[in-house]
Structures are given as structure tokens and as C-alpha cells.
Amino acid sequence: MSEPQSDKSLLRGVNAGTPSGAEKLDHEYRQKLYALADRGMDNRLRRREDPEDIVQSVLRTVFRRTAQGEYHFMHSSELWRLLETVTRHKLIKHAEYQKAKKRTPKAEEYEGDDALLNREPTPDEQAVTKDLIDNLLKRLDPSYAQIALLLLAGHSERAIAELLNCTRSAVTTKIGRLRKRLQTLLKEDTNDRVE
Secondary structure, three states: OOOOHHHHHHHHHHHHOOHHHHHHHHHHHHHHHHHHHHHHOOHHHOOOOOHHHHHHHHHHHHHHHHHOOOOOOOOHHHHHHHHHHHHHHHHHHHHHHHOOHHHOHHHHOOOOHHHHHHOOOOHHHHHHHHHHHHHHHHOOOHHHHHHHHHHHOOOOHHHHHHHHOOOHHHHHHHHHHHHHHHHHHHHHHHHHHHO
């Protein structure tokens, strides 16, 4: 049975290591890999990493190694088998690393965590937080401010992608840039207070 034309185009791009190949690989397999990683990930370890982190790593690894000539795919089933295998391998390595003696979930729990998380912020804390957020949002590009507000409202990356009519990987990239920009702005604010 021959491959559909869309699969042939995907395989050509992936095998050639082109940026469009990476984009097609991401678009075609991200959700399937996310479901696989989500089912295979130990819930106790999600505080430090989520399935999306595993998926990013899998796609990056497979695409890089294919671009370096380590793999060449003739059929999409071969590509899926490799993606599935790499995902399972990364889940195992992730669990081994996280469960190492020094990184057990119990070792990272502190007395009083529940008390701090369960109490309501005081009016002063609320006012300071609101002022800080308003100040930071004013200094962001409007598209990044929009994503920040959606994150603050509790929306997932998937929901944000749907609301903004873009890919989830585009949202993931913007969130990464948003974090860096916010870190820079917070450092500037800290430096201004010190001087």
C-alpha cells in the first residue's frame, strides 16, 4: 500500500531536515505523542515536568538525529514507531532521574506548604500583586500580554492555541519568550530599587 501524498511530503521534509519538515512533524504528531506521554507519566512526578516537556524533547531529538542522517524513513509507520519508542524511553529515563534518592518527591516537601497554599492573600498582598502584574503587562508587547493574561486566568497551552487560532508549539515558544522577558523586567525592577 502506498503512502498518502501528505505523508510523503512529511517524510521528505523530515528526512531532509528542513524547517518545514520540523513544523510538519510537530503538527502531525504532537497531540498523539502528548497523549502517549500523558498516559505513561507518573502523576507524582508532574510537579517538576509535564508531558509537554517530554514531547518537546522527543520531537527535538528525532528531528535532530534524522537531520544528521541517523534515520531515514520510507513509511510514516516507521516514523511513528520511532517516535513512540523514543517517547517511552524518555519517560523511563525521566522517572529514573526524578526517583533518584536526592530527588524523591518527599525530599522536596516542606512543613507548612499546605498552610501557605491554603491561606488567602491579605488585602495588602493582593494590592501589591495587582500593581506588579499591571506594571509588567504594560511593558509587554500586546500579544505577549494577552498570553500572560490567559495563563493567569488558568488556560492551558492547548486552550490558548485554540483561542488565538495558532499552533500549540507557537504558544509554547511564546510562553518561553514571555518567561525570559518577565525575568528581564523583574531584574530591571530589582536593580532600580537597589540603586
